[in-house]
Amino acid sequence: MISLKNGETITKSFDAKSKLGNGILYITNLGIVFEAKSNGLILELPFTILKTFEAKKKNVLILSWDEPDKSQRFSFECKVEYAKAAENEIQLANSEFARSQV
Numbered sequence: 001m002i003s004l005k006n007g008e009t010i011t012k013s014f015d016a017k018s019k020l021g022n023g024i025l026y027i028t029n030l031g032i033v034f035e036a037k038s039n040g041l042i043l044e045l046p047f048t049i050l051k052t053f054e055a056k057k058k059n060v061l062i063l064s065w066d067e068p069d070k071s072q073r074f075s076f077e078c079k080v081e082y083a084k085a086a087e088n089e090i091q092l093a094n095s096e097f098a099r100s101q102v
Contacts, residue, residue, distance in 0.1 A: 002026060002033050002035050002042060004028070005030060007029075007030075008028050008029060008030045009028060009029050010026050010027070010028050011027050011028060011029060011089065011092075011093050012026075012027045012086075012089040012093075013025065013026045013027070014027075014080040014081070014082075014085075014086050015080065015081065016034060016061075016078040016079065016080050017078060017079045018034065018036075018076065018077065018078040018079070019077075020034070020036045020041055020043070021036040021037065021038045021039065021041070022036070022037050022038065023035050023036040023037050023041075024037070025061075025078060025080060025086065027086070027089045027090055027093050028093065029093060029096065029097060029100075030046055030047065030097065031044065031045050031046035031047045031048075031050065031097075032044075032045045032050065032053075032063060032090060033045070034076065034078065043076060045063060045065050045076075047093075047094050047097045047098070049065045049066055049067065049068065050063065050064075050065050050094070051064050051065050051066055051073065052064045053087055053090045053091075053094075054087060055083035055084040055086065055087040056077075056083070057083065058082075058083060058084070059079050059080060059081060059082070059083050060077060060078075060079055060083055061077070061078055061079075061080055061083040061086050061087060062075055062076070062077045063075065063076045063077075064076075
C-alpha cells in the first residue's frame with residue numbers, strides 16, 4: 001500500500017499492467033503513483049516533474065518526465081482499461097495542482 005504525503009489524497013485509481021508488473025495507478029492531488037502488486041515497487045511522479053501524459057491507444061497510457069538532476073527524459077507505459085479516462089483524470093488533478101501553486 002502506498003504511503004501518502006501530508007496533505008496528499010487519492011482522487012482516482014486504475015488497475016494497470018506494465019513491464020514492472022501488474023499494479024495500481026493512483027492519481028493524487030500531488031501527482032501519479034504506480035504500485036506494482038507483486039513486489040511493492042513504487043514509481044512516484046509528482047506533477048512538478050511530469051512533462052506529458054497521453055492515451056496512445058484505447059488501453060495504453062504513456063507518462064514522461066524529467067528527473068531534476070538528469071539531462072534526459074524518462075517514460076512509463078502501462079495498460080489500463082480506459083486510457084482516455086485516466087488521461088482526463090490526470091488532466092483534472094494536474095490543473096487543480098497548478099491552481100493551488102499560484
